Amino acid sequence: MxxxxxxxxxxxxxxxxxxxxxxxxxxxxxxxxxxxxxxxxxxxxxxxxxxxxxxxxxxxxxxxxxxxxxxxxxxxxxxxxxxxxxxxxxxxxxxxxxxxxxxxxxxxxxxxxxxxxxxxxxxxxxxxxxxxxxxxxxxxxxxxxxxxxxxxxxxxxxxxxxxxxxxxxxxxxxxxxxxxxxxxxxxxxxxxxxxxxxxxxxxxxxxxxxxxxxxxxxxxxxxxxxxxxxxxxxxxxxxxxxxxxxxxxxxxxxxxxxxxxxxxxxxxxxxxxxxxxxxxxxxxxxxxxERVKAIMPESKVEKMGRFVNDYELPEYDAHILCEEIELADYFEAVAKITNNPKLTSNWIMTEVLRNLKENGKTIEEFSISPEDLGKIINLIISNVISSKIAKELFEIKLTDDRDPEVIVKEKGMVQVADVNAIEDMVKEVLENNSKMVEDYHNSDEGRRPRVLKGLIGQVMKLSKGKANPQMVTDLITKKLS
Ligand SMILES: [Zn+2]
Incomplete structure (x- = not known):
């Protein structure tokens, strides 16, 4: 045995x-x-x-x-x-x-x-x-x-x-x-x-x-x-x-x-x-x-609690962000700039952590500063660029240390939020996709959103990802009804 x-x-x-x-x-x-x-x-x-x-x-x-x-x-x-x-x-x-x-x-x-x-x-x-x-x-x-x-x-x-x-x-x-x-x-x-x-x-x-x-x-x-x-x-x-x-x-x-x-x-x-x-x-x-107890820096558990209470983040986010104090510091520095903790957390937990993992780096070695990530997120919040374009900008920023706003201008990444321009694109897509339009009108409530999504996708493609997605959605819905 x-x-x-x-x-x-x-x-x-x-x-x-x-x-x-x-x-x-x-x-x-x-x-x-x-x-x-x-x-x-x-x-x-x-x-x-x-x-x-x-x-x-x-x-x-x-x-x-x-x-x-x-x-x-x-x-x-x-x-x-x-x-x-x-x-x-x-x-x-x-x-x-x-x-x-x-x-x-x-x-x-x-x-x-x-x-x-x-x-x-x-x-x-x-x-x-x-x-x-x-x-x-x-x-x-x-x-x-x-x-x-x-x-x-x-x-x-x-x-x-x-x-x-x-x-x-x-x-x-x-x-x-x-x-x-x-x-x-x-x-x-x-x-x-x-x-x-x-x-x-x-x-x-x-x-x-x-x-x-x-x-x-x-x-x-x-x-x-x-x-x-x-x-x-x-x-x-x-x-x-x-x-x-x-x-x-x-x-x-x-x-x-x-x-x-x-x-x-x-x-x-x-x-x-x-x-x-x-x-x-x-x-x-x-x-x-007792004196030292009073001056002890915030512990991981205390920080997680504060992230949930003050930033109103889900416990899951707080847990990941507080795993390393440097990551928590990075999050706080970005959130201070964006005033949008949840969007900031989403960006760090997906794009930033994915990039660190792929390259075997720590947050201290990460090439995008909190200031620049804050700027990228603020460009989304203020509707200057779409989330999709923001991801492209993020990729560029990994090796380009210029100001995100300068890159957006230089590469013509600014989001199209002009009603007339978007209306023209919507018109073009609806004309060129009459079958989908027909399909939309013949579909029941369950299927319609899927057809609508397809049409929105066509407009976004036509605009090279730069059209404001909300405006596209609103305009197509209006045109179809
Ligand atoms: Zn000595």
Missing amino acids: RREWESVIGLEVHLQLKTGTKVWCGCSADYDNDDPNTHTCPICLGHPGALPKLNKKVVEYAIKAALALNCNINNVSGFDRKNYFYPDTPKNYQITQFEKPYCEKGHLDVKLNSGREFRVGITRIQIEEDAGKSIHTEHESLINFNRASMPLLEIISDPDLRSSEEAYEYLNLLKSTIKYTGISDVSMELGSLRCDANISVREKGAEKFGTRVEVKNLNSFKAVARAIDYEIGRQIETIENGGSIDQETRLWDDEVQITRVMRSKEEAMDYRYFSEPDLPRLVIKNEEI
Whole structure:
């Protein structure tokens, strides 16, 4: 009989906080375009005698994360030293929270595409510091300490995930939830979000967890999902072939799509943790938690509610528009210009999202600015162009950054709303389609609208899509009766 297996997955996510300055010193965190080792000082370089001082903003951002992820905040916690030697760690230890983190026992409720919902527990979140960066070239190894002592939050989930799909959706929800708080860019590409996965398998129904393997070097959410699937397959195969799983750390090789051993349990580091003597206990008073609660940015759920109430959008629209905060911002910027939220929502949910999907782009990379989309929609509202022409204009605008009104004038896209001109076209169509006209008069009420639609279509075709559809409809109906 085939044995049935269940996988058990927990994720450790590191977030870099957008606090402007580092966690223990005043060095600027905005170093991306600057020369190596220009954002450093004796504190973040770990010079003897230099004392760390906790950045207040880091605590505020950490509280925001705790609130967004439904965690219990500890009024008193502390910092510990995690000792290890690595060239990019100037102090030869990392300051982290080991004994007692600032918050624990949170959760996120994740919904899968199938509609199934499940809860992922957050074991704990700890405040810690980032390391510098080693750069290895063919001839030399270089170290850049600009990133040393950048503030990080490590978010550790309970082992509640059972598949790569669940892990993928959890990460997406975690990312969008944090993005709404504004504390981090949460971008894997920029390195402000990093993820390690703990993976084990056990026989279905078993109580005890299997031996877990930690997988590092995961560069995208897709890589996380693939590495999980690979590990589950590898572990099951190993056990079914009579082998056993070693507790070890493995690296994901994205090129070959496999994991490789990085270090085994025997080689596991002994970090000799002890309480950080240079920092006082971290005290977070309830008043401070209340203060941060009051300044928390709108959450996704709150925004969806506002879109339904203030813009009178259907819940379906609000749900899609608020999926990513950038898309919600884009919608609000366009709606402000058009004063027509529903028409704006329709355009974003169809044309804009279709285009993004086709090109694998995000709304931040979209070529049409909110101002220009607002202008296109306003041209429809003010009857200058028809919806059909507006779609053509939209296509042109994707690669043409001139003002939509300039393009409309240049390409002669202006809608024909001149009664005499439309009347002439209606006349021509009715004369040339006598059979359809006859059909219209001989049809019953059920069939008539269809014949009418055909005739309207002929006029629109004759006008190259530029006739005002409402005027065409009114004039044809009048002529036929
Ligand atoms: Zn510094």
